[in-house]
Amino acid sequence: MDADRFWQVIEKATEHDPKTAEDWDTKLVAQLVTLPAHDILAWDRIFADITSRAYRNDLWAAAYLINGGASDDGFYYFRCWLIGMGRDVCMNALEDPDSLADVVEPNWLADGIDAEAEIYAAGFRAWQAVTGAADDAPYPVQNPKPELIGEDFDFDDDEEMRRVLPRLCKLIGD
Template identity: 40%
Template sequence: MKTDDFWAVIDQARAGGPADASAIAARVTAELAEREAPEIAAWARHLDRVLAASQKADLWGAAYLINGGCSDEGFDAFRGWLLAQGRPVFAAAVADPDSLADLPAVRQAAVTGLEFESTEMLEAAAQAHRRSTATELPPPEQPVVRPDVADFWDFDDPDQVRAQLPRLAELFGEPPLE
């Protein structure tokens, strides 16, 4: 599956109703369930590649700051939510996680404490495959690879947070660097 085709499914789901990640994931699942099994599997394989490309320590740090902590599963769920925001937001966040400070929802979360997660987006292809074929989606071709812990910085150190994610640090209560 081509990248544009992968994101077209998400774009169509984003345009089809409420903008919360769960509703978008439900529409992605419904759209995929109408397709042939090989196309659903191709979408799932592309999802694996998109998630692999976003396995970045700085993005994990942003998720940790925004959600008030972030386990392995929490980082996956955060990226599920990020997928539901669409390609431009996802690409910008992977390239520069501090760009998440521009999103109105993230700015609001700095005040409300709302957390961003969507395992439903990550499970859309598997759910669609079950609906379409009554069988499980074939397993991923490649295992999930996590960022090297040597690349991590201390997500709890205010100085490191300000140095890596200054705009998010300012939003979430860390004073800016002098």
């Protein structure tokens, strides 16, 4: 399992369609169970690495703007959604969170994005299905909480948010 194969699995399951986010986890599990257990674990390690790399203040600020707030759990779901949106969207957002202004549609902003798709558990559920492991079996892939990266600032400070995310702020009307 390499990065290219990881993204192929993501893209086949999610089709970059945020309107189907509630189905992403089921579709991902269906894709992953076709792989051997070691590939599922490798896929999940890549997933964990990307969510860790995305644990950044500027991305959290983007999630906060897009969803009208973002708790720690909400930001984790947002990072999962970001992966589900595909390689280009995710990598562009890691490079420049303000690039999400090219992805987010204004009509999403009333309710926020449906970021609670449980794709974070897809690897575990697929591994269980392939190995027959019990729910309480130790899972070989751990995803410890990373250190938050980047400048700390007040997400409720409109001036700071416009400095960090000018295009998203303009889109959202802040």
